[in-house]
Amino acid sequence: MANDNTKNRKAILVTPEVCIGCRACQVACKSWNQLPGIKTKNNGTYQNPPDLASAAFNIIRYSEVPSAKDPVRWLFVSRRCMHCDDAGCMKICPAPGALYRTKEGAVAFDRDKCIGCKLCVNACPFDVPRYDADGKVTKCHLCFDRIGAGMQPACVKTCPTGALRFGDRAELISTAKKDGFGTIYGEEDLGGLGSIYAFKEEPKLYGMTDDPAIPSSVVFWHTVLKPFAVAGLGGVVAAAAIHYLAVGPHKEEEEV
Amino acid sequence: MTEMVRKSSGDEILNHWVLAASCILLIISGYGFLFQTEAIGSLFGGFNTMKTVHNWVGVVFILSLLYSMRHYFTDALEYDEDDRQWFKVAGGYLSHKVKVPPMGKYNPGQKLYYLAILGAGIAIALSGFAIWLVQGNQTLILISHLVHNVAFCIFIIAVPVHIYLSTLANPGTFQIMVNGTLPLEVAKKRYPKWMKAAGKM
Numbered sequence: 001m002a003n004d005n006t007k008n009r010k011a012i013l014v015t016p017e018v019c020i021g022c023r024a025c026q027v028a029c030k031s032w033n034q035l036p037g038i039k040t041k042n043n044g045t046y047q048n049p050p051d052l053a054s055a056a057f058n059i060i061r062y063s064e065v066p067s068a069k070d071p072v073r074w075l076f077v078s079r080r081c082m083h084c085d086d087a088g089c090m091k092i093c094p095a096p097g098a099l100y101r102t103k104e105g106a107v108a109f110d111r112d113k114c115i116g117c118k119l120c121v122n123a124c125p126f127d128v129p130r131y132d133a134d135g136k137v138t139k140c141h142l143c144f145d146r147i148g149a150g151m152q153p154a155c156v157k158t159c160p161t162g163a164l165r166f167g168d169r170a171e172l173i174s175t176a177k178k179d180g181f182g183t184i185y186g187e188e189d190l191g192g193l194g195s196i197y198a199f200k201e202e203p204k205l206y207g208m209t210d211d212p213a214i215p216s217s218v219v220f221w222h223t224v225l226k227p228f229a230v231a232g233l234g235g236v237v238a239a240a241a242i243h244y245l246a247v248g249p250h251k252e253e254e255e256v
Numbered sequence: 257m258t259e260m261v262r263k264s265s266g267d268e269i270l271n272h273w274v275l276a277a278s279c280i281l282l283i284i285s286g287y288g289f290l291f292q293t294e295a296i297g298s299l300f301g302g303f304n305t306m307k308t309v310h311n312w313v314g315v316v317f318i319l320s321l322l323y324s325m326r327h328y329f330t331d332a333l334e335y336d337e338d339d340r341q342w343f344k345v346a347g348g349y350l351s352h353k354v355k356v357p358p359m360g361k362y363n364p365g366q367k368l369y370y371l372a373i374l375g376a377g378i379a380i381a382l383s384g385f386a387i388w389l390v391q392g393n394q395t396l397i398l399i400s401h402l403v404h405n406v407a408f409c410i411f412i413i414a415v416p417v418h419i420y421l422s423t424l425a426n427p428g429t430f431q432i433m434v435n436g437t438l439p440l441e442v443a444k445k446r447y448p449k450w451m452k453a454a455g456k457m
Contacts (some may be wrong), residue, residue, distance in 0.1 A: 095304075
């Protein structure tokens with residue numbers, strides 16, 4: 001799977017260090033995807049809406065962290081679907097084609113094929129998919145409609161500082177490393193993410209998940225229970241056939 | 257005319273087939289979801305319809321399963337020395353030469369099968385309802401997803417065994433689930449302790 005995707009795989013590179021928290025990416029995303037506004041309350045932060053939502057495919061997370069130099073540091077991280085190569089949502093989804101891989105390596109969705117079971121929401125290591133009012137899955141789809149037409153994703157196109165870049169995944173990583181970013185978050189996680197982050201500091205400081213992973217129950221289900229469901233049924237049918245031929249049916253006469 | 261004994265009542269037979277039909281529909285659609293099988297989805301008119309069918313047939317299944325308790329539950333909890341002996345000779349299934357101890361209305365294999373189906377059935381129904389109806393509780397949904405699939409594995413092992421043993425492996429058994437009766441002479445051989453208790457021998 002990984003090898004198919006990594007060739008020509010596209011990605012968004014987020015460089016939180018140069019993000020100014022202007023939220024133009026949020027507006028551009030809403031505009032392109034025709035998403036309605038969400039009524040929210042002031043929770044004492046500029047982060048708004050408070051989390052990803054069915055009408056918010058990306059948000060900037062604002063975090064205030066203690067600092068030695070200043071009283072507090074204000075950190076901005078643009079957050080959206082990570083477009084995992086090994087995607088928990090796609091793994092658990094029971095409806096073919098509801099979540100699918102685009103040829104650029106992104107994870108997109110088809111509302112008509114989604115059956116609204118909500119399993120993807122629970123299998124995502126990053127808490128990304130959301131359900132709309134009709135109970136259908138929504139999330140960032142890496143603007144597959146734009147990039148298919150040779151354009152950049154809406155959020156990247158509008159970013160005024162270069163905190164969001166779009167391009168060939170391998171190139172983005174090597175450029176970021178040359179520019180002195182020691183940690184590329186998502187370079188290897190889950191087979192390599194399609195939303196990667198360039199950090200000079202600890203990703204955890206910016207609220208990034210440490211060692212993201214598909215829930216272990218989902219991995220167990222996929223690697224053990226699914227094969228068992230086929231082998232078990234086949235085995236039982238085979239055992240019955242062998243029993244019938246080798247031992248044969250019950251005979252009344254032989255019983256005393 | 258051969259004298260017949262009634263082993264299964266009318267409501268038991270009807271309920272058995274409601275249970276069987278719903279169970280098989282659920283297993284088929286379950287495989288469709290498990291492997292995203294387009295062909296199975298098409299049988300139901302698409303995955304959206306299959307989800308609706310799966311959920312509501314599940315309701316029929318659990319109601320039917322709970323109703324079946326009045327037919328089998330008490331018997332399934334009682335085991336005696338002959339039952340222990342029955343396991344030692346593997347119920348006579350592996351060889352026709354061993355002496356199988358006298359049985360009551362149900363042998364311990366059937367009784368344990370019933371308890372397995374009852375347990376797995378309640379587990380698969382409860383977890384199914386959680387996946388269907390609960391939102392915003394990741395731990396509960398993931399546990400339910402696991403329980404639902406483990407119980408599914410129990411079903412796909414137990415149900416074919418039940419079908420084989422009640423048809424090909426034991427000629428004459430199937431008709432009990434059709435008209436509810438079997439010849440007295442056969443009943444005396446197969447279920448001597450039950451026949452004694454009923455005063456027929």
